[in-house]
Amino acid sequence: MKKYLLAIIIIALIVGAAYFIFKFYSGAKPVLAPSTAISPKTWTVEYKENIFIPKEIKIKKGDTVTWINNSLESPVWPASAFHPTHNVYPGFDALKSLGNGESYSFKFDIVGSWKYHDHLNPSVTGVVVVEE
Numbered sequence: 178m179k180k181y182l183l184a185i186i187i188i189a190l191i192v193g194a195a196y197f198i199f200k201f202y203s204g205a206k207p208v209l210a211p212s213t214a215i216s217p218k219t220w221t222v223e224y225k226e227n228i229f230i231p232k233e234i235k236i237k238k239g240d241t242v243t244w245i246n247n248s249l250e251s252p253v254w255p256a257s258a259f260h261p262t263h264n265v266y267p268g269f270d271a272l273k274s275l276g277n278g279e280s281y282s283f284k285f286d287i288v289g290s291w292k293y294h295d296h297l298n299p300s301v302t303g304v305v306v307v308e309e
């Protein structure tokens with residue numbers, strides 16, 4: 178009779194242990210790793226009389242920069258170094274002058290430090306630093 182009782186206790190312990198193990202694993206939810214992918218941003222660089230504000234802007238790869246002409250006096254033509262070929266960052270060239278209130282946007286997909294200038298006044302320069 179004692180053996181029978183001992184067998185019931187052992188079975189009860191095994192069933193109980195199995196129940197808790199099952200509950201623990203079935204209740205465990207997969208933990209999602211925090212996403213390192215940040216959605217691309219758009220940054221604004223303002224052009225005023227003979228100056229880009231900010232002169233240097235740090236962005237992430239895939240971000241877009243929009244240049245807006247807020248100068249009442251002069252048009253602006255943002256373009257990649259070097260003047261006049263603009264081929265350091267191919268495609269980075271407004272290809273026309275922007276009047277007051279007009280803007281030009283360019284998406285940067287290559288990491289690096291990209292100098293640019295106002296094609297109409299090449300001494301006015303800026304830099305876009307693209308980080309990974």
Ligand SMILES: [Cu+2]
Nearest residue numbers: 256260261296
């Ligand atoms: Cu130029």
